[in-house]
Amino acid sequence: MTDPLQQESTTAKDLELESRPRQRFELEDTGFDEVPPRFRKFYRRWRGPGDQLAPNEVICPVCKVVIRSTRELRPGDRVYCMPCMSRLIVVRGEDGRLEARVAY
């Protein structure tokens, strides 16, 4: 398993969302060299507050790297941040955008 999306959510509140298939994404190497080569396309540097995230992306709150999956991310998903080795859960933030919470 190399994709940072390790487990897709299956919670009831997302059933409506889950009935629509997840978008797929083709990932390219973004020059992020902090992880071994085979994992590099799954991460990119965050360019600061103006940086727009795609539906398959979420910021790691611990180390501020953008985590990228080949699949669209949804609330309840479990993702892994390799640069800081945190396990995260995707949630819907107050502003409606996807955020990640650390799972201790």
Place this chain on the structure above:
Amino acid sequence: MADFLTAYSIQNWLESCPQGYLMGTVYGHRPEDEEPAPLLENEVLREEAIRTTVQLVVGERCALAASSGLINAAPDEASKRFLATQTLDEARHVEIFTQRLLDLGVPKKDLESTIQHFANPNLVKFAEVLLEKVDKKDFVAGVVGQNIVLEGMAFSVFEMLHAVSEPTNPKFARMLSGTIADERRHVGFGENRIGSLIKQYPERKADVEKLQKEMSYWMLATFADAFRNNPARAEFKRIEGELSRAGVHAEWQGVDLLTKDPEEMEQILADTVLKEFKTRLSRIGIEYQTPDRP
């Protein structure tokens, strides 16, 4: 808990760090990169670069003493092994920033006296508060002080320095990006390990909160000296203006640092770091204490 710690292995560290982003570097930068001539030729700027680099050496020496000291205080094997990798990271940071002092023209024989001369007394205090906990083998306070407060601060300072150096000094920028990559692991360990430990020892909270408040005060006092009270601020402003007019930008936290006064830069840095402390601490169940303003 034991499960997440398996990722913090020496094998993992070897693959991502020495065999990864540090491959081919010499003292943390590409072999062909040098300190830029306009910096070496301008006495005010060169002294400022020395002063800044000395603070990095002081901070990294503290991190080296803390991470190595915490190995013997750690309650489990996996944490000990992670801290051993962190110890080597910190020793490397001490080494590359010390090498930069030499590259900036500090004679080898004057290295220690130069560090003594420029070391900010407030930063020295900051380090002492942390190392006192480490000396007492207080693992919980030691990890919060080191991996959340010290490294949380270092993370933002390095990022800010990186933003300014990227367009002006590729050698220093590369040294910083490798250091930032190391810091990601360190803050990750701090949060993940302490998040579970605080749940186990809630009675330690008050002590840890006091430590954070105290360290934050010395940190803010250090920032004040670095920006507001900096003797080279007029020259800084002049160079910034020159770069800005030449179309150079240094974006960080959504602002172009080259258009900001030293006071404004201090404010942006302090606000960023304190905001980070607050969110990081609240994630692990510790209440952030607002420090006094120096």
